[in-house]
Amino acid sequence: MERRRFFKAVGLVTAAAYVGPRVFANNPVFSKASGIAGVPALEFPPLPYAYDALEPYIDARTMEIHWDKHHRAYYTNFMAAVKGTALEGKALTEIFPSISKQTDAIRNNGGGYYNHLFFWNNLKKGTSGPSGDLSAAITKSFGSVDKFKEAFNNAAKTRFGSGWAWLYLGTDNNLAVTSSPNQDNTLMDSSPVKGTPLLALDVWEHAYYLKYQNRRPEYIDAFWNVVNWDEVNKRFQAALKG
Numbered sequence: 001m002e003r004r005r006f007f008k009a010v011g012l013v014t015a016a017a018y019v020g021p022r023v024f025a026n027n028p029v030f031s032k033a034s035g036i037a038g039v040p041a042l043e044f045p046p047l048p049y050a051y052d053a054l055e056p057y058i059d060a061r062t063m064e065i066h067w068d069k070h071h072r073a074y075y076t077n078f079m080a081a082v083k084g085t086a087l088e089g090k091a092l093t094e095i096f097p098s099i100s101k102q103t104d105a106i107r108n109n110g111g112g113y114y115n116h117l118f119f120w121n122n123l124k125k126g127t128s129g130p131s132g133d134l135s136a137a138i139t140k141s142f143g144s145v146d147k148f149k150e151a152f153n154n155a156a157k158t159r160f161g162s163g164w165a166w167l168y169l170g171t172d173n174n175l176a177v178t179s180s181p182n183q184d185n186t187l188m189d190s191s192p193v194k195g196t197p198l199l200a201l202d203v204w205e206h207a208y209y210l211k212y213q214n215r216r217p218e219y220i221d222a223f224w225n226v227v228n229w230d231e232v233n234k235r236f237q238a239a240l241k242g
């Protein structure tokens, strides 16, 4: 792992975030319901771990390109797309409920910015699994944790082209699984199903191609070794409180 390069990148990002006045200091953080509580809106925070932290399931090179190139581009392009508009300075969770009225640039880049932040934070090696409340809710909605995984895997495998698989708490307060095209998510008014996302999996080829090439199902199976269940449990508790 190129640790020095990683810290250099993080250092640059951190420095950039604190240069000059904190223009967005008064803006709301992502709402609790976003599941990324504490992550400031409209910034580009460092990855919460080293590029190689998820090896061998997700390789360091993929993480580096995915975070530093793909994710950064969504962020930069989103900030450029809202600059000078009524949306400038608004949190994404405020924008998504009326995203169908916005431009493709705002929808695609805003979704890409948000979804990746959400994804990085639901990845970690070695957490123990869904906890009491979440485990019970999964069993109620899917029959068992294994059946939930099967449904999630199926959503991830059958999403044609680029997109995401999601576990979300629906507006009916039941857990459900879906997939979305491109950079859409279940917070968007354009989504056929709506609810609070709890767990995301990026199934764009850029998320797995270097290591898995065309074998998306292998990448999906590997994903279960790096799900940050502590984070998913927290998101579920926050979603229940609204």
Ligand code: MN3
Binding pocket: 066, 070, 116, 202, 204, 206, 207
């Ligand atoms: Mn991606």
